Amino acid sequence: MAAGDVVNVPPEYGLGPIEVTAITEDGVELAAPLTGSGFGVAGCAGGGGVSSAGGGGVELRCDEGPPATINDVMSLEVVEIGEASAVLRIEPAG
Numbered sequence: 001m002a003a004g005d006v007v008n009v010p011p012e013y014g015l016g017p018i019e020v021t022a023i024t025e026d027g028v029e030l031a032a033p034l035t036g037s038g039f040g041v042a043g044c045a046g047g048g049g050v051s052s053a054g055g056g057g058v059e060l061r062c063d064e065g066p067p068a069t070i071n072d073v074m075s076l077e078v079v080e081i082g083e084a085s086a087v088l089r090i091e092p093a094g
Helices: none
Strands: 016-023 027-033 048-053 056-062 068-070 072-083 085-092
Touching: 016 085, 027 072, 056 068, 056 072
Parallel strands: none
Antiparallel strands: 016 027, 027 056, 048 056, 068 072, 072 085
8 A cells, every 4th residue: 555545444443444644664654534432552563653633533653563453343454564655454353
């Protein structure tokens, strides 16, 4: 994926379309609207962070490494970071 790319995820993940907002040597930055009543993330490699994007959305940054668990139902892994693109693996948690 490259900056500007968007991936739709199942509604049960509690997120709308996830957009790649930036790719740096330090990680991948993502933004998504919230469709559920809350948001939680655990295990983002490299000390990734989460902040409010305003208007009911979140921004998330993760480095390469073990997958993060989002809303206890979605697994997000940054598999590889290239110069202008990254390989992400998004699947059900568990």
